[in-house]
Amino acid sequence: MDLFTWSEKYSVGVPAFDRHHQVLFQLINDLHRAMMQGDSFTVARSTFKRLQDYTQYHFQTEEKAMHASNYPDFAVHRMQHERFIDQIMRVCPEFQQPDGHPSSKLLGLMRRWLRTHIMGSDAKLGEYLRQTGADRLPGIVAEEQAEADSAQEMLAGREARSLS
Numbered sequence: 001m002d003l004f005t006w007s008e009k010y011s012v013g014v015p016a017f018d019r020h021h022q023v024l025f026q027l028i029n030d031l032h033r034a035m036m037q038g039d040s041f042t043v044a045r046s047t048f049k050r051l052q053d054y055t056q057y058h059f060q061t062e063e064k065a066m067h068a069s070n071y072p073d074f075a076v077h078r079m080q081h082e083r084f085i086d087q088i089m090r091v092c093p094e095f096q097q098p099d100g101h102p103s104s105k106l107l108g109l110m111r112r113w114l115r116t117h118i119m120g121s122d123a124k125l126g127e128y129l130r131q132t133g134a135d136r137l138p139g140i141v142a143e144e145q146a147e148a149d150s151a152q153e154m155l156a157g158r159e160a161r162s163l164s
């Protein structure tokens with residue numbers, strides 16, 4: 001059973017961002033499953049790495065949109081992203097040792113943080129982008145398809161891996 005289910009209440013009203021958040025939720029669920037099923041350390045570590053990479057990619061996308069739209073709270077929002085990446089990086093050493101494993105506290109922290117951030121800061125950003133029409137800026141629209149493709153690839157990779 002999934003630990004964390006995306007639903008409309010998490011929608012920030014910007015389809016590209018919602019898709020990203022859905023992928024992030026699924027990656028957290030994958031990591032949780034890998035830990036609960038006692039998967040090998042290698043599987044847990046590669047799942048963690050995908051979650052980390054996708055988080056970075058997602059944050060960069062939001063930051064580009066904030067920059068392009070002159071978002072007034074850009075600095076604060078970016079600082080929240082940086083703090084989160086920093087927290088993830090601090091957990092990395094647990095994955096450097098062959099017998100290391102992420103604590104369930106880490107999972108709790110990640111899902112709590114993402115949920116709070118998505119329903120707070122990201123929702124506020126989504127509202128701003130919609131109200132100013134910036135969610136339709138050529139740069140953001142052009143990226144929507146690329147992001148959709150990339151999310152599809154991420155999910156396809158995930159399915160391929162889970163079948164192997």
Ligand SMILES: [Fe+2]
Binds near residue numbers: 117
């Ligand atoms: Fe954000």
Ligand SMILES: [Fe+2]
Binds near residue numbers: 058062122
């Ligand atoms: Fe986000």
